[in-house]
Every structure is written in structure tokens, then in C-alpha cells.
Amino acid sequence: MTDVKPRPLSDILETMPSKRAVDVALVTKAYEFAKEAHKEQRRFSGDPYFVHPAEVAYLLAQAGMCPESISAGLLHDTIEDAGTKPSVIEREFGTEVFSLVQGTTKLGTLRYRGLERHTESLRKLFAATAKDIRVLIIKLMDRLHNVRTLEHVPRAEKRIRIAQETLEIYAPIADRLGMSVMKQGLEDAAFPFAYPKEYEKTRELAKERKKENEKRLEKMEKDVKRELAEAGLREFRTEARIKGMYSLFRKLERKQWDIAKIYDIRALRIIFPTVADCYTALGIIHAHWRPVPGKIKDYIAFPKPNGYQSIHTTVYTGDGGALEMQLRTETQHREAQYGIASHLTYKETQVGTSGGARSLEWVRQFLPAWRRTSPSVAPSGAAVGSVPAWVKELARADALESASEKYLDTLKSDFFSHRVFVFTPKGDVIDLPIAATPIDFAYAVHSDLGNKMAGARVNGKMVALDTALRNGDVVEIVTKSSARPTRKWHDIAKTSMAKKHIRAALSAQQKK
């Protein structure tokens, strides 16, 4: 028992962006409903179960998510863990909240089989299974709280699995969605459990350098502020950015564990009102400190694929070391932290101003001045050539629901062009080549299952063994002890693994 109390409703209501009476009422109702539904349950820590959904809802509020998402965060475990009937959620909270809860529940049943083979496929599957991008965000917050309370999970083996899964699947999804706060939160909570030795080694190294790095940052912060002010730039704020332990570990691996080669353990972030200020400041900084060659990156003119925008430069600090600086606007700062979630907020904060021109205005703020067009011109074609595709998709659609659908369609089309992902009846994911059949599926699970196969059910219906499987199919293999592989199976099978096992079984039969 760690004596943690569920986060009070007032914290969530004060943090969420909308203050409209209907939204407050919805979240309040979901809070009370979930509290009641989980009242008999406890977490591994011994704390009331409701601590968890209340915290997930608070994280969603912090990210600026809509009231429906926050309500779904409160309700996300009621169907699976508290036995609440789906129809009750739909009746009490409406179809939007219900579909978010249902989507989150469905993702919860997917299981993870082995790091090596399934990492990429699960990552893709997650993205594709969530029809609504908000489901993915709720799932990320759910995982963030679970991984932050991982020490209470009783079995070491399970802790390691959850931690590795977080690093391999959830953190990369957060990164893809541009949610750096989430990515670092997930990584730093999971790292000590997934790789304890590497974590200790990284921590020790970082500790050795801590004083030196802190001193350098402090001095540079003072000097830079003075230089900018002298040059007439007065409106800005600074903050220290400390690299996450996991990200430092990954970089140390790339640099042969030579920490002296890593300049951005601590970086200085300078946040300005306008893009023009960022470029002015870059000039002032480079005029006073020599930049490290090859370290200047203009992600404002050329945003990262996940939408990230900032100017990075590393300068020699004159004491034998160097320091990275990141220049950005307030808007870019919020966008860099919460990524796609900060776009979803748009709808909430702009009530009553729907329509094309307004949403184009919104895209324009992400563009450097030279790429902006008049507001009457649609954000397509050359004018916004290097705006990330997902931002374009969001901007083009009127309703955000269809926007996120389109975004996911894009994800799906590059992800699913060569593979199909199907499920075992227990929810394990099996990754197969396009046009694979139940025979391939059976041998992918286990050769014994293939060798004893008498038939197959897809989504509950018996099918012919040469049926091509499709994404999301649930495949069940019917076995019989007298069943034997045949030459025809060999012709039908698409994977070399299935063919190899069938040939072996056929030649064993012949010998008999």
C-alpha cells in the first residue's frame, strides 16, 4: 500500500482547456461513473484502482485533449476490468466517448510475442487498429501511468516485458506523433526496468559530468541573455533541456561510450515570439561563439517528418567544451512537446470559428515566412511543399475525425503494403506476407499446429485452406490427430517456412 489517493476531479477540470458547462458536466459524470465502477478493485500497489484512470485523464487534460478523450480516459478500463457493459457506456456517454473507450479496449487485448520478430509489426498494427488518432493518445497515457508504477508489478519477468514493449512500441509511436514529452516520459520510466545494467552505467557517466555541464549551461545562459539584449532582442525566455537517460544511452552506444563527444546532455532552449526572432538570435549567437561545424540544423525551414520545428546549433563555449542551443517560437514549443495532440486541441479552442480560411491560418503559423501564401490559397502544392504530410492532412479536412482517419490511412498504406497482420483467437499478432493462407498462419504459429491441421476458421467461419488472409482477420486452426500435410498444401503455401515444414513432413511419411 503506497497510500496514493486518486487525483481529485478539480485537478482535471482546472487543467483541461474547455470550461464550457457541457464539457465540465461530461467529465464530471465520467469521473463519478468510473470511480463507482472500480470501487472494489485495487492496483498491484494496493492503492484504489481508480488512481489509474484518474491519472490517465489528468495526463490527457495536460496534453490539451478534448473532453470526450478525457472522459474516455476515465472510462478506459471499465469494460475490460470492471465488467461494465458496453451498452451502458454508450447509453450514458454517447457514441463518441463510447467509440474511444471501445477502441482503447480493443488495443488492450493485443499481445506481444517476442521482441525480435514482432516489434515493427505491432507498432504498425497499433497505428492501424486505432481508427481514431485519439485512441492512440489515450493508450499512450494509459501506458505512461502503468510504466511509472511498474515497480509494483510482482513478477520481474512481466516488468521487463512491459518495459521493453514500452521502449520498442509505445515510445516510437509517441515520437511519430511528435509528442516528445510523452516519448521521454515513457522511455525514462521504462529504461531502468528494461535494461538495469545499462541504466546504471549511463547514470554513473552522466553523474560524473553533471557539475561541469550545469556550470557551463548556467554561464552560457547568462552570457547569451546579455548578448541578445545588447543586440536589441529582449522578448524571450530560456529553459534548460536535459536529455533523457534512455536517449543518452542510445547516443552513448553510437559514440563508443565516449561521453565527451556528446554536447547535448544539457541544452539551452530559447523561446521567442516570432520565427524572425529565432533567425536574428542565430546570427547574434554565431557572431559571438564559433559554431561546431555540421551541427547547425534548421528544422524551422525543414521540419522533421513528425512536425518538429526548431533551429539547433552547437557552439564552442570557450572552456574546452560546447553547448547545444535550440531556438523556437512559443507555438513551436507547445507543438514540439505535445505534437499531434496540440493540433487536436484546435477544435476545442476555436469554437464557432470553423471553416476553411481559419484552418488555413492555423497551418500558416507552422511555415517559415518565405513559404507562407495568402490566406485565400489552399495549403496544397508547392506553397506548403515541405509541411509534414500529416499536418497537411489535418489542415485539409473539415472535421478532425475524418482528418485523423486520413492520417491513419496514410500510415496504413506505407505500413501495410507488403504484409498482412492477423490474430490468433487469443489476440496474438501474426505477421505474414500478402496473400498468405491459413496454412502459412498455422506453420507460423507452430509446426505441430500445421502438421495436425484439419481446417481453418476465419472470423468464426470455416474457410478453404487456400483463402487469402486479410488484415485484422482472426484465424483459428482446427486440428485432428489423424490429419497429415499433403502435396497440395505445399502448392498453396506462400511462406518458405510452411513449405519447408510440409516437405519435411511429406518425406517422413514416405519413409514410413
Ligand code: MN
Ligand atoms: Mn489502463
